[in-house]
Amino acid sequence: MSTLSQVSIDKITADLLPKKFGKPGIIWTTVLVMLSIGGIIGYYRQVQNGLGVTGMRDYASWGIYISNFVFFVAISLVGSLITAIFRLTNVSWRTPLTRISEIIAVSAIMFAGLIIIVDMGRPERFTNLFLHGRLQSPIIWDVIVITTYLTLSILFLYFPLLPDLKIMIKHSKAGSMNQKIYKLIGSFWQGTAEQFRISENAVKVISIMIIPVALAIHTVTSWLFATTYRPGWDSTNFGAYFVSGAFLVGAGGVVVAMYVFRRAYNLQEYITEKHFNYMGKIVVMLAFLYLYFNINEYLVPAFKMKKAEEHHLMGLFTGEFSYLFWSAILVGMIIPIAVLLFPSGRKPLPMFVMGLFVVVGAWFKRFLIVTPTLLSPFLPISNAPESYAHYYPTWEEWFITVGTLAGALLIITVFVRLFPIIPIHETIEEHSKAHKL
Amino acid sequence: MKSLKILSVVFIGCISLIGMPAIAQEAEKTTLRLDLTYQRQENGQLPMLKTSAKTKVGKRFEPVHDVEINFFFNEESSKGFLGRIKSSDKGTAFLTIPAAFTYELDTSAVLKFIATVTGDEKFEDISSEIEITKAQIELTLNEEDSIRTMKAKVLVFENSSWKPAPETEIKFVVKRLLSDLNAGEEELYITDELGEASSEFALNIPGDAEGDIFIAAKIDDSDVYGSISSSKGVKWGTPLQSDNSFAKRTLFATRDKTPLWLLIFPNLIILIVWGFILYLIYQIIQIRKVGKAHKNV
Numbered sequence: 216m217s218t219l220s221q222v223s224i225d226k227i228t229a230d231l232l233p234k235k236f237g238k239p240g241i242i243w244t245t246v247l248v249m250l251s252i253g254g255i256i257g258y259y260r261q262v263q264n265g266l267g268v269t270g271m272r273d274y275a276s277w278g279i280y281i282s283n284f285v286f287f288v289a290i291s292l293v294g295s296l297i298t299a300i301f302r303l304t305n306v307s308w309r310t311p312l313t314r315i316s317e318i319i320a321v322s323a324i325m326f327a328g329l330i331i332i333v334d335m336g337r338p339e340r341f342t343n344l345f346l347h348g349r350l351q352s353p354i355i356w357d358v359i360v361i362t363t364y365l366t367l368s369i370l371f372l373y374f375p376l377l378p379d380l381k382i383m384i385k386h387s388k389a390g391s392m393n394q395k396i397y398k399l400i401g402s403f404w405q406g407t408a409e410q411f412r413i414s415e416n417a418v419k420v421i422s423i424m425i426i427p428v429a430l431a432i433h434t435v436t437s438w439l440f441a442t443t444y445r446p447g448w449d450s451t452n453f454g455a456y457f458v459s460g461a462f463l464v465g466a467g468g469v470v471v472a473m474y475v476f477r478r479a480y481n482l483q484e485y486i487t488e489k490h491f492n493y494m495g496k497i498v499v500m501l502a503f504l505y506l507y508f509n510i511n512e513y514l515v516p517a518f519k520m521k522k523a524e525e526h527h528l529m530g531l532f533t534g535e536f537s538y539l540f541w542s543a544i545l546v547g548m549i550i551p552i553a554v555l556l557f558p559s560g561r562k563p564l565p566m567f568v569m570g571l572f573v574v575v576g577a578w579f580k581r582f583l584i585v586t587p588t589l590l591s592p593f594l595p596i597s598n599a600p601e602s603y604a605h606y607y608p609t610w611e612e613w614f615i616t617v618g619t620l621a622g623a624l625l626i627i628t629v630f631v632r633l634f635p636i637i638p639i640h641e642t643i644e645e646h647s648k649a650h651k652l
Numbered sequence: 653m654k655s656l657k658i659l660s661v662v663f664i665g666c667i668s669l670i671g672m673p674a675i676a677q678e679a680e681k682t683t684l685r686l687d688l689t690y691q692r693q694e695n696g697q698l699p700m701l702k703t704s705a706k707t708k709v710g711k712r713f714e715p716v717h718d719v720e721i722n723f724f725f726n727e728e729s730s731k732g733f734l735g736r737i738k739s740s741d742k743g744t745a746f747l748t749i750p751a752a753f754t755y756e757l758d759t760s761a762v763l764k765f766i767a768t769v770t771g772d773e774k775f776e777d778i779s780s781e782i783e784i785t786k787a788q789i790e791l792t793l794n795e796e797d798s799i800r801t802m803k804a805k806v807l808v809f810e811n812s813s814w815k816p817a818p819e820t821e822i823k824f825v826v827k828r829l830l831s832d833l834n835a836g837e838e839e840l841y842i843t844d845e846l847g848e849a850s851s852e853f854a855l856n857i858p859g860d861a862e863g864d865i866f867i868a869a870k871i872d873d874s875d876v877y878g879s880i881s882s883s884k885g886v887k888w889g890t891p892l893q894s895d896n897s898f899a900k901r902t903l904f905a906t907r908d909k910t911p912l913w914l915l916i917f918p919n920l921i922i923l924i925v926w927g928f929i930l931y932l933i934y935q936i937i938q939i940r941k942v943g944k945a946h947k948n949v
Binding site for chain 2 (some may be wrong): 347348349350351356359363366367370373374377402403404405407409410413414416417420421424428
């Protein structure tokens, strides 16, 4: 660090320290709080009146809550991609992106757990999952793996944060609430060589461990579907299909966050066009990979067109869900590939738009995986009201779903207000090394 | 102007023509169809009467529910009144003949039953009657040299005694959960001059845990005798081995019967992963200790 001048260190620190919200920040946070309150109101109605307030009925028993759950689990995988895989493969440009991806992972996985409780008809029985859960049920595998991944992700966020906490204690107002928080969680960090050794060792352990756990979390989520015998879900390919989709949406989410933080906190020096260019190439690769799995998932069954699967597949290709299906394929994969293949498409603004496309496309893609299958049972729907053959989410469902998405963004927003979104210590270290060279 | 007047007259005329049948219909009552049948499960049991009420809707007969049906024995009077039952959603009404009529049933050779619907708001009064010649079936089940035989003798009540009923159609069945299973080689047998019919029993079917099955001889929906049957339990079935797979370690069993492989491997993985997590938490404690020690120096 000594090779870098104090002026440069001070500049980096000043640039990266968390800042008070400006007017746009206050408006953004207020909107998120209001949307979250809307979600709470919707959930209050649901608890009061039961799941009958939703559009879910006998056939479509999983709706946008479970789609949202799969989306959250998917986007949370980015933590392992950027932080662990990039760290283990010594990707030198990863530093400004690690904390962004980890906080996305933590907030998403927290709300994945929460939305499962929302989907429960009797939420007060949630503890029964732990007390009376059967290991034979994939649901319990998911509960275990989500809890494990959340714990690991928090640890992965925490260890690299320790050196920054010392900087923030130093630069925060004495006796302020922020400083109290920093001291509570990191006052013991003195920056000794021994502390760095233990921390780096721990980060290495997490980097290795989080990869199989991250793969497990989304594979197990895919097994919630694949272990049941239903059109569209009865696939041995589902684990890989889900994991590839998760990496794509996670990378898309990081690109969006990179752009927003870069603009909001003037981080152009730290999150450079080079980062967008590299992330753009990664998004293209992941989009191709996910497209490949999609072709496998839809083309092969469509080629055989078994009678029992016909209703489901035709519903997606030309029927009730066709607009949504083709839009999700186009918006979530084809257009981002087409744009990001060209260097000019990997500039910050087009990258931001393509990142949004990927994330929005991915959310609807999760809906298309979950609900149409339920509306195409092997035994055709009979002796049921006509409305049971379709699924339209109610306002309560939309409010809750949007509320959880806003809640996840709110966690990220509050985190950014309290902690540096780009690791200060690591950035200084990197600049020192570059300066030495 | 003239044409306008003509048009108005034609229009009013049409409206009247369309409206009139509707008004007339309101006052009219619908015709009901009432089918009455006689059933007796076992010899000596009280018989049961069944009616089904239907009405014609378009070209089809539809069941009529919630219509009150009166049942009578021999004559439509308070003396012969058996009871009143409301028809179900399927238009059917069942009445077990009250025990108070046992003497009349025992002493009569021909039983006359009447079902009526009277004074209903929607339907015209209607009555339906049947005359049943009292009969019973004696069922004998015999096994000799591994050959199992079912024999039925149909008897009719004439001049205060039971006499054989020749030329009567009879079925041999095994009573199963949802319906009867044909137990004979033929679907129908005709009784001989002694009123007897017999068939070999060659089915290999599961019974209860003891191998018990119930075999019945029955006359189905006869105009003369109604529907009567007689049954007997016999150990001609294969003893049923109950499925105890729920008591074993299976994927669909309760949590205390989780398959061992599913208990061992996931728990091993959980222990290893959480072991590392505990190690990482311990590392935080270590960092804390080092920090405090450094502060004190």
